[in-house]
Amino acid sequence: MHVIRLQLRAPDGGPQERRTPAAGAVSDGLERALPGPVRIDHARVLTGPGTVDAMLFVLAERLLVAEASVAAA
Numbered sequence: 001m002h003v004i005r006l007q008l009r010a011p012d013g014g015p016q017e018r019r020t021p022a023a024g025a026v027s028d029g030l031e032r033a034l035p036g037p038v039r040i041d042h043a044r045v046l047t048g049p050g051t052v053d054a055m056l057f058v059l060a061e062r063l064l065v066a067e068a069s070v071a072a073a
Helices: 023-033 063-072
Strands: 002-009 039-048 051-059
Touching: 002 063, 023 039, 023 051, 051 063
Parallel strands: none
Antiparallel strands: 002 051, 039 051
16 A cells, blocks of 8 residues: 555636535545556545645555556546
């Protein structure tokens, strides 16, 4: 198991109103997008206006595989 921290920020200068995704929707979307045997064991996701901060506990053979899979997702 590998721990990966994920931070996403909306670009500056965009629309003032942004929909904040639900934490469950973020972790579900990542889980569906992960390839093959790589999967999320559990996740801690915090969302705010234009931001997503998460700690993902990823089951993968190697750390580099886990990082690449999360980045692709």
